[in-house]
Amino acid sequence: MNLIKNVTAKEGYHKIMGSVSAIIIGLIFGFLVLLLANSSNAFEGFITIVAGGFTGGGRGVGQVLYFATPLILTGLSVGVAFKTGMFNIGAPGQFVMGAVSAVYVGVHVTFLPAPFHWIIALLAAAIVGGIWGFIPGMLKAFFNVHEVIATIMMNYIGMYLCNFIVKKTVYNSLKNISLDVKSSAVIPKAGLDKIFVTLHGNYSDVSTVNGGILIAFGIAVFIYFIMEKTTLGYELKAVGFNKNASKYAGINEKRNIILAMTIAGALAGLGGGLLFLSGPSGRHLAVVDVLAMEGFNGISVALLGLSNPIGIIFSAIFISYLAQSGTYLQTLNYMPEVVDIIIAVIIYFSAFALVIRQVLPKLRKKFYERKSQLPTASEEKESNGGEK
Amino acid sequence: MEYVIEMLNIRKEFPGIVANDDVSVRLIKGEIHALLGENGAGKSTLMSVLFGMYRPEKGIIKKNGIEINIKDPNEANRQGIGMVHQHFKLVENFTALQNIILGVEDTKNGVLLMDDARTKVVELSEKYGLMIKPDELIENMTVGMQQRVEILKMLYRENEILIFDEPTAVLTPQEIDELMSIMRKLVKEDKSIIFITHKLNEIKEVADRCTVLRKGKGIGTVDVETTTKEEMSEMMVGRKIDLKIDKALTKPGKIIFEVENLSVISKWSKKKVVNNVSLKVRQGEIVCIAGIDGNGQSDLVYALTGIGPHLGGKITLNGEDITDSSIRHRNKAGMAHIPEDRHKYGLILDYKLSKNLVLKKYFEEGFQKNKVINYSNVKEYSDKLIEKYDVRTGQGSNTLTRSMSGGNQQKAILAREIEENPEILIAVQPTRGLDVGAIEYIHKQLVKQRDAGRAILLISLELDEVMNLSDKILVIYEGEIVAALNPEETNIKELGLYMAGSKRSEVVS
Structure with missing residues (x-):
């Protein structure tokens, strides 16, 4: 009993509960939508949503991880910017510019030996993505141009530039998509193809997932380390919380704004590289006038993960899991967009997470105050005093 | 005894705190009743309850013995209760007259009738010696004038109970004297005044009775005539307070910090907000820049510390020219x-x-090795400072700074800055908004640093602080140093004249 009491007193618990309640509300809402659309299949549909990624067996789980890979990176991108006091809405542009750079290197820079080819391609993705963050960062630091405006513009420049580059250099005109990258540029499977596979008799249906997900995990941990343990993270967060006080303390706030946006851009760009360096069965860049969803979903991932790098790993996998269930939902004659609605509602309510976080401690306090007799009530007050 | 207003057993809670706990105030007709308390004692909350901005959880308000229900400021107005807020509620680009009638205008067929209002305003202004020009724009007025417009607003609405919320905080000594005499005239005409303050001198001078609040509780009501300042401050703080600081004779050493001909141009108006300022600070002395708020002090400090720009001039710290150095470099050089x-x-x-x-x-x-911060060393250092400087917190080093009280936040800043072992300590209004206990502590620390041979540049608006702490006083007026004074040879009156710009000497440090 005491354990429950202590755990529920932790601030982290309230934070996580905020996200969890948002998810539950989102799922309930999704069920209502299913009921409205086609009540006879609603329950089955809901099970499909909840079962989500598992529906497709080993391969299905692999696909969840494959599509979670870019979301982790764009989520980190938005999250890092959040922590430094900026709203990076430019992840779609950074993502797509990173992607096209990686694909270009993967297709054309063929003189590189195999182990280096994909690494160089990923580096190219990070650098070009970084440039796409660096420019709004410069504009913000030196001309006080709001980063939301600047990154939105950079999104469109990135999208059309990407289409242009694909058409000019790496175009598969038959399918209106980019060419396959050379096999040396495909990120190694790292044994994941042995795990995430569904067997249909003799035929094994292998997932597209590759070492990219491991790289994504590694980067999330690395970013956590940077933000929480280093002087750089200390400075970045200080600037994010209070620009004036940072300046007062002698921190170069302009440099840190530019650096933060560059890191954010590089992360999103890397996400693009990780998704598209995946061989013939993986995703290809399509020539369409639509901003990359992976970029925008990064905002959702960061919100749901509370901008915490480790939280972002979980929220990215969760969003990817839901998105996969959308595919399976079609077998029940539902539109896969139902899942988009659920995701949207969850994000909506994770914005309310702050409210939930304020309500929870109060409910908890009331609960224990009612339960405990007067002598323990004073002790309760003490342990609560610090939370505020 | 006949009470015009009685607030009985008022309780007002905010989430997490009880701002007023069973507080009672009784106002006699025609008296000036001071409400004394530290910051956060609940004075303003109590008056906001009376003025209808908050509803109390418990307690009743009586007017002339009859219970009344004040549900909003308009109702308060109808009951004859008026308030001069600490931050004036005036429309800057309206005239005095327009501001006074705002909300109670007389109209005929939608057309404003200003003539009657003007006559009434001029009459009132003359009767109480307010000297208001009805057609002058608020933005062209001094702060003291604006305050008198606020007073006229209450009189125009025929309010009988006037609440003044820390009215002297923004005034020069001369303006304070004028306000006091206006207040005396008001009570002579049977108005009743509640006067919120934490300055004991003012209470002694003008108030008849005084109710003391401490931490939301009413400590008691005393007769000002028969109570000493020391007794009142003890009631306010709950312990004995040393109002006078013991300061040993100064033995200034070599010049540590020197500023020559420094100017700053305002970003907005392109006017010189700091004009050709020169000053010197020696080891072991406190040089104080006194002045009324908004005379260029902030811009001067920003330029000195590197936060803001400067135009020409030279800043020397310990022989090194730091005029254009980065903030970090200045810090490392000992600022x-x-x-x-x-x-x-x-x-x-x-x-x-x-x-x-x-x-x-x-x-x-x-604190860091290869750019990785050693947080256990940070915590150790922090624990040490918290103990040494008596910073009171909920969870020690792990306390979220936002949750700390103002006084303890200031102590934390003081600890951090003193532990830098600076050559020069620039302290800007170090006791602003703090209660007597914290002020006492910070003053003692500053004097201790001076005695340890540090150079201190103090920028202050509080005349008591200026007189008590400094070894040399520079007065700033409209961005210029207009006087260099010795605190032993001057007095608050003279200081006030310099601060108001009506007197200046050519002798500059």
Whole structure:
């Protein structure tokens, strides 16, 4: 009993509960939508949503991880910017510019030996993505141009530039998509193809997932380390919380704004590289006038993960899991967009997470105050005093 | 005894705190009743309840013995209760007259009838000696004038009970004297005044009775005539307070900090907000820049500390020219700075206390190795400072700075800056908004630093602070140093004349 009491007193618990309640509300809402659309299949549909990624067996789980890979990176991108006091809405542009750079290197820079080819391609993705963050960062630091405006513009420049580059250099005109990258540029499977596979008799249906997900995990941990343990993270967060006080303390706030946006851009760009360096069965860049969803979903991932790098790993996998269930939902004659609605509602309510976080401690306090007799009530007050 | 207003057993709660707990105030007709208490004691909350801005959880308000229900400020107005807020509620680009009638205009067929109003305003102004020109724009008026417009607003509405919320905080000594005499005239005409303040001198001078609040509780009501300042301050703080600081004779050493012909141009108006300022600070002395708020002090400090720009001039610290150095370089060269606005500049409120205490040290050897911060060293250092400077917190080093009280936040800044072992400590209004206990502590620390041979540049608006602490006083008026005075040879009156710009000497340090 005491354990429950202590755990529920932790601030982290309230934070996580905020996200969890948002998810539950989102799922309930999704069920209502299913009921409205086609009540006879609603329950089955809901099970499909909840079962989500598992529906497709080993391969299905692999696909969840494959599509979670870019979301982790764009989520980190938005999250890092959040922590430094900026709203990076430019992840779609950074993502797509990173992607096209990686694909270009993967297709054309063929003189590189195999182990280096994909690494160089990923580096190219990070650098070009970084440039796409660096420019709004410069504009913000030196001309006080709001980063939301600047990154939105950079999104469109990135999208059309990407289409242009694909058409000019790496175009598969038959399918209106980019060419396959050379096999040396495909990120190694790292044994994941042995795990995430569904067997249909003799035929094994292998997932597209590759070492990219491991790289994504590694980067999330690395970013956590940077933000929480280093002087750089200390400075970045200080600037994010209070620009004036940072300046007062002698921190170069302009440099840190530019650096933060560059890191954010590089992360999103890397996400693009990780998704598209995946061989013939993986995703290809399509020539369409639509901003990359992976970029925008990064905002959702960061919100749901509370901008915490480790939280972002979980929220990215969760969003990817839901998105996969959308595919399976079609077998029940539902539109896969139902899942988009659920995701949207969850994000909506994770914005309310702050409210939930304020309500929870109060409910908890009331609960224990009612339960405990007067002598323990004073002790309760003490342990609560610090939370505020 | 006949009471015009009685507030009985008022209780007002906000989430997490009880701002007023069973407080009673009784106002006699025709008296000036002071409401004394430290910051956060609940004075303003209590008056907001009376003025209808908050509803109390418990307690009743009676007027002339009959219970009344004040549900909003308009109702308060109808009951004859008026209030001069600490921050004036005036429309800057309206005239005095327009501001006074705002909300109670007489109209005929939608056309304003100003003539009657003008006559009434002029009459009232003459009767109480307010000397208001009805057609002058608020933005062209001095702060004292604006305050008198606020008073006229209450009189125009025929309010009988007048609440003044810390009215003297923004005034020069001369203006304070004028306000006091206006208040006396008001009570002579049977108005009743509630006067919120934490300045004991003013209470002694003008008030008849005084109710003391401490931590939301009413401590008692005393007769001002028969109660000493020391007794009142003890009631207010709950312990004995040393109002006078013991300061040993100064033995200034060599010049540590020197400013020559420094100017600053305003970003907005292109006017010189700091004009050709020169000053010197020696080891072991406190040089104080006194002046009324908004005479260029902030811009001067920003230029000195590198936060803001400057135009020409030269700043020397310990023989080194730091005019164009970065902020970090200045810090390392031995400049510490207690900023005017501790929330905007002094602290990162969302960092825990330990991280704020190393705000200027986190990059130093011992706190980081290969750019990785050693947080256990940070915590150790922070624990040490918390104990040494008696910073009171909920969870020690892990306390979120935002959750700390103003006094303890200021102590944390003081600890951080003093532990920098600075050559020069620039302290800007280091006691702003603090209660008597914290003020006493900070003053003692500053004097201790001076005695240890540090150079201190103090920028202050509080005349008592200026007179008590400084070894040399410079008066700033409209960006210029207009006088260099010795605190032993001057007095508050003379200081006030310089601060108001009506007197200036050519002798500059």
